[in-house]
Amino acid sequence: MTSNALTPGIVSGRLPAEDLVENFSDLHPPLDDHEALVAADRCYFCHDAPCMTACPTDIDIPLFIRQIATGTPDAAAKTILEQNILGGMCARVCPTETLCEQVCVRETAEGKPVEIGNLQRYATDTLMASGVHPFTRAAATGKKVAVVGAGPAGLSCAHRLASKGHDVTIYDARAKSGGLNEFGIAAYKSVDNFAEKEVDWLLQIGGITVEHGKGLGAGLSLEKLKADYDAVFLGIGLAGVNALNVDGEDKDGVLDAVDFIAELRQADDLSQVAIGRDVVVIGGGMTAVDAAVQAKLLGALNVSLVYRRGKDRMNASAFEQELAATKGVRIITNASPKAVIGNGAVQEIEFEYTDDDLQATGQTVRLAADQVFKAIGQQLGGDDLPAVERGKITVSGAGRTSMAGVWAGGDCASGGDDLTVTAVAEGRDAAEDIHAALSA
Amino acid sequence: MADLTSEFIGIKSPNPFWLASAPPTDKEYNVRRAFEAGWGGVVWKTLGSEGPPVVNVNGPRYGAIWGADRRLLGLNNIELITDRPLETNLREIKSVKRDYPDRAVIISLMVPCDEESWREILYRIEDTGADGVELNFGCPHGMAERGMGSAVGQVPEYIEMVTSWVKQYSKMPCIVKLTPNITDVRKPAEAALRGGADAVSLINTINSITSVDLDDFAPEPTIDGKGTHGGYCGPAVKPIALNMVAEIARSPETANLPISGIGGVTTWRDAAEFMALGAGNVQVCTAAMTYGFKVVQEMISGLSDYMDRKGMTSTSELVGRAVPNVTDWQYLNLNYVTKAKIDQDACISCGRCFAACEDTSHQAIEMSEDRVFTVKDDECVACNLCVNVCPIENCITMEQVAAGQLDERTGEKVPEEYGNWTQHPNNPSNFEAAE
Ligand SMILES: Cc1cc2nc3c(=O)[nH]c(=O)nc-3n(C[C@H](O)[C@H](O)[C@H](O)COP(=O)(O)OP(=O)(O)OC[C@H]3O[C@@H](n4cnc5c(N)ncnc54)[C@H](O)[C@@H]3O)c2cc1C
Ligand SMILES: Cc1cc2nc3c(=O)[nH]c(=O)nc-3n(C[C@H](O)[C@H](O)[C@H](O)COP(=O)(O)O)c2cc1C
Ligand code: SF4
Ligand code: SF4
Ligand code: SF4
Numbered sequence: 008m009t010s011n012a013l014t015p016g017i018v019s020g021r022l023p024a025e026d027l028v029e030n031f032s033d034l035h036p037p038l039d040d041h042e043a044l045v046a047a048d049r050c051y052f053c054h055d056a057p058c059m060t061a062c063p064t065d066i067d068i069p070l071f072i073r074q075i076a077t078g079t080p081d082a083a084a085k086t087i088l089e090q091n092i093l094g095g096m097c098a099r100v101c102p103t104e105t106l107c108e109q110v111c112v113r114e115t116a117e118g119k120p121v122e123i124g125n126l127q128r129y130a131t132d133t134l135m136a137s138g139v140h141p142f143t144r145a146a147a148t149g150k151k152v153a154v155v156g157a158g159p160a161g162l163s164c165a166h167r168l169a170s171k172g173h174d175v176t177i178y179d180a181r182a183k184s185g186g187l188n189e190f191g192i193a194a195y196k197s198v199d200n201f202a203e204k205e206v207d208w209l210l211q212i213g214g215i216t217v218e219h220g221k222g223l224g225a226g227l228s229l230e231k232l233k234a235d236y237d238a239v240f241l242g243i244g245l246a247g248v249n250a251l252n253v254d255g256e257d258k259d260g261v262l263d264a265v266d267f268i269a270e271l272r273q274a275d276d277l278s279q280v281a282i283g284r285d286v287v288v289i290g291g292g293m294t295a296v297d298a299a300v301q302a303k304l305l306g307a308l309n310v311s312l313v314y315r316r317g318k319d320r321m322n323a324s325a326f327e328q329e330l331a332a333t334k335g336v337r338i339i340t341n342a343s344p345k346a347v348i349g350n351g352a353v354q355e356i357e358f359e360y361t362d363d364d365l366q367a368t369g370q371t372v373r374l375a376a377d378q379v380f381k382a383i384g385q386q387l388g389g390d391d392l393p394a395v396e397r398g399k400i401t402v403s404g405a406g407r408t409s410m411a412g413v414w415a416g417g418d419c420a421s422g423g424d425d426l427t428v429t430a431v432a433e434g435r436d437a438a439e440d441i442h443a444a445l446s447a
Numbered sequence: 448m449a450d451l452t453s454e455f456i457g458i459k460s461p462n463p464f465w466l467a468s469a470p471p472t473d474k475e476y477n478v479r480r481a482f483e484a485g486w487g488g489v490v491w492k493t494l495g496s497e498g499p500p501v502v503n504v505n506g507p508r509y510g511a512i513w514g515a516d517r518r519l520l521g522l523n524n525i526e527l528i529t530d531r532p533l534e535t536n537l538r539e540i541k542s543v544k545r546d547y548p549d550r551a552v553i554i555s556l557m558v559p560c561d562e563e564s565w566r567e568i569l570y571r572i573e574d575t576g577a578d579g580v581e582l583n584f585g586c587p588h589g590m591a592e593r594g595m596g597s598a599v600g601q602v603p604e605y606i607e608m609v610t611s612w613v614k615q616y617s618k619m620p621c622i623v624k625l626t627p628n629i630t631d632v633r634k635p636a637e638a639a640l641r642g643g644a645d646a647v648s649l650i651n652t653i654n655s656i657t658s659v660d661l662d663d664f665a666p667e668p669t670i671d672g673k674g675t676h677g678g679y680c681g682p683a684v685k686p687i688a689l690n691m692v693a694e695i696a697r698s699p700e701t702a703n704l705p706i707s708g709i710g711g712v713t714t715w716r717d718a719a720e721f722m723a724l725g726a727g728n729v730q731v732c733t734a735a736m737t738y739g740f741k742v743v744q745e746m747i748s749g750l751s752d753y754m755d756r757k758g759m760t761s762t763s764e765l766v767g768r769a770v771p772n773v774t775d776w777q778y779l780n781l782n783y784v785t786k787a788k789i790d791q792d793a794c795i796s797c798g799r800c801f802a803a804c805e806d807t808s809h810q811a812i813e814m815s816e817d818r819v820f821t822v823k824d825d826e827c828v829a830c831n832l833c834v835n836v837c838p839i840e841n842c843i844t845m846e847q848v849a850a851g852q853l854d855e856r857t858g859e860k861v862p863e864e865y866g867n868w869t870q871h872p873n874n875p876s877n878f879e880a881a882e
Contacts, residue, residue, distance in 0.1 A: 044517070045516060048515040048516050051797045051838050052799070053797040053798050053799065054801050054802035055814075055818075056798075057818065112795040112796055113795075115795040115796065116795045
């Protein structure tokens with residue numbers, strides 16, 4: 008090993024290979040059969056269950072947990088997947104602590120919810136391990152639908168449409184499917200190449216063709232798609248990133264957090280991924296936390312996450328903040344970036360402290376930094392889109408846009424949180440609406 | 448700490464907790480360890496006649512049912528009586544009793560239903576120093592096919608006959624262990640009394656099949672593809688046993704017949720309940736088989752704390768305390784009116800009470816938009832189902848509507864006086880009398 012935690016600059020191989028394996032292993036190890044039974048036994052099979060109401064995809068949680076408890080995890084998986092075809096990924100990445108598990112009555116009773124996410128993973132993993140795809144297609148309708156974007160929204164939409172008997176073509180600008188499941192989600196939430204495996208499993212339904220390297224503005228136009236297909240679904244996420252707009256932002260070593268994460272997710276060998284010694288992440292959401300934590304796990308010596316508002320305003324959940332803290336990330340709040348300092352490459356970054364109303368206090372602080380990650384939000388990219396308001400494609404009902412024959416869902420569309428599960432729900436619901444429109 | 452010393456048909460033991468005749472008492476090694484753990488007495492695993500011992504199956508002997516967290520609720524077995532030589536058992540009983548003179552040691556017996564066999568076995572056990580005998584007329588499997596165990600216990604005349612032989616050929620106190628596999632438990636108890644029994648013990652195990660292997664299509668436990676009914680015991684049988692104990696305790700014919708209560712005793716509370724219903728002491732098998740001998744320590748501390756709280760200084764003050772309150776349905780007070788009440792602070796909004804009442808009872812629980820559950824007094828019949836399905840203890844309680852208050856369901860005032868079915872105008876016999 009040539010470098011270690013103290014090596015200055017942006018270098019790879021700060022940690023021995025075995026430490027990297029350990030650091031990037033499953034955040035929540037899967038439940039074994041016994042653990043799953045014990046966890047399932049805790050569910051009260053609530054009437055009109057609050058957990059189910061809190062799930063953006065309305066999974067019948069009490070039913071699937073009871074199916075696990077009675078020794079039929081495959082049936083449980085089917086209950087999950089009927090509502091949420093990416094139930095496997097959602098089991099790994101959903102912030103359950105702010106969704107189903109937050110409202111679980113056993114959280115109310117004992118401060119310890121039923122482990123819904125882990126149980127969901129147990130069921131879906133069991134089914135997927137058997138190689139079974141439990142859904143079949145309805146008789147062919149002869150209708151063709153184009154889906155733009157192979158992220159959670161697009162995949163969910165495509166699967167539901169295919170199951171109805173429509174022929175679907177998915178176009179994605181990237182060389183791989185999965186969207187942020189493949190390029191964005193933290194590595195320790197989706198180990199063993201799960202995102203790719205899940206896409207392969209999903210496509211087993213048939214009737215879906217995926218064309219990579221083709222995107223709106225990159226060889227495709229919405230006009231043409233509208234002409235060639237009976238309907239179009241846009242699930243293009245938020246491909247652009249917000250800029251800091253401070254002096255020195257263009258210096259070497261200042262990167263978009265999403266690019267760093269994508270590089271890390273695509274790396275075959277983590278010991279080849281370079282990371283700074285002193286890393287500063289700017290932002291307060293899930294992306295910021297993921298970048299900071301993974302920088303630390305790669306062996307960065309000092310990682311600071313700096314957010315311009317108070318802790319309570321951070322988009323990252325309490326669980327995510329705690330994860331960052333336990334991994335050794337220093338969280339600094341109420342500090343706004345002022346300037347990136349350095350000679351060619353970043354050396355320091357200056358912040359000014361702010362009060363809760365984001366008013367400058369005049370007090371500043373400089374942090375040593377050989378690498379800065381910007382995680383202050385993504386933005387919609389592309390021209391000729393349907394009407395957009397506040398940075399998102401305006402939708403009404405189940406994803407209907409301002410253009411006839413064009414639906415949208417997921418991060419690119421208005422309404423709902425920017426979460427995998429929300430994207431799945433919106434893709435599915437749009438598919439049902441498209442199906443209704445095409446059947447009319 | 449209350450004194451738990453117990454005297455049952457003249458047999459003294461430091462506490463009323465005896466191990467029932469079963470695997471825990473099958474050998475000296477076990478019984479010594481049981482006494483070290485604190486058990487007050489044991490009923491030795493049932494002995495058979497002199498000669499080649501019985502043989503057990505070599506496949507599984509037990510089946511079970513479980514509750515949440517795989518808590519063992521019911522156990523079933525197809526084990527026979529002791530499969531060790533009579534001589535070995537007798538030697539061991541003698542040695543244990545010599546070393547633990549303050550503990551009760553009872554010998555359980557099951558021999559063929561003829562006078563000679565019983566005379567012979569009683570003679571053989573005479574000098575063991577044991578405190579008494581228990582006649583096993585209960586085991587429902589295997590031995591019953593050979594005309595013993597429950598095959599005897601199901602025929603009151605046989606019980607009476609065998610008991611009288613035992614009283615004729617032995618001076619030892621004699622307990623007759625009853626089988627629950629009958630329709631009216633008072634009949635065998637009365638027969639035992641006529642035969643001269645000093646006490647009855649009950650219940651032995653219940654005929655049962657715990658489960659079916661759905662791949663091999665055979666009952667469990669399955670032995671080479673076949674299964675047979677076994678004897679059921681453990682927490683699941685407690686309610687059945689309690690009722691049978693109470694039936695004997697409150698029947699005028701057997702009211703003074705001492706009872707050793709058996710069936711699902713797992714905690715001090717179970718034991719206290721048996722005793723309150725008339726059992727002079729209790730016997731335990733499954734709880735020891737599930738948790739080991741140490742469980743008795745919780746029974747001892749729990750019962751003694753309870754007695755302290757109640758100001759009882761001897762277990763005899765507890766025995767039978769609830770018997771006068773066991774009655775027939777027809778004497779229950781129909782003018783006693785209660786309504787379910789939900790403690791909103793304790794409620795976790797699971798909605799189980801709602802599902803139960805709405806789907807299967809009286810549509811007496813209201814659910815609001817924001818999941819607040821309340822009882823509609825004008826619909827509640829006080830069935831108690833919601834209390835039983837609520838996962839939070841004491842969250843739903845049954846509150847009495849005082850005499851003179853309005854019962855919103857009937858629209859009538861709750862009567863002051865006691866009124867039962869025999870006095871009720873809807874009772875056909877009153878109707879006829881009135882005419
Ligand atoms: C770093 C990070 C971590 C996250 N962690 C979590 C988490 O733990 N849990 C959680 O629930 N959510 C998390 N999220 C949010 C979640 O990933 C998204 O909400 C979700 O992926 C949105 O799905 P989507 O299908 O709308 O968009 P995306 O997943 O972004 O997919 C959009 C797809 O469209 C393609 N595309 C974009 N533009 C074009 C174009 N012009 N033409 C053709 N194709 C195009 C892209 O290549 C991509 O494949 C995280 C997000 C980030 C950035
Ligand atoms: C494996 C097993 C073997 C038993 N063998 C005997 C026996 O030999 N003689 C007997 O009188 N009762 C026998 N019993 C019945 C128990 O003594 C007792 O009556 C019954 O299990 C109910 O008590 P419990 O619920 O505490 O287990 C046996 C029970 C079990 C589980
Ligand atoms: S709220 Fe909790 S206990 Fe109730 S059904 Fe959902 S997971 Fe089960
Ligand atoms: S006691 Fe019975 S009728 Fe009354 S609320 Fe409860 S379940 Fe309903
Ligand atoms: S069953 Fe109990 S905890 Fe659940 S809603 Fe009813 S009262 Fe509340």
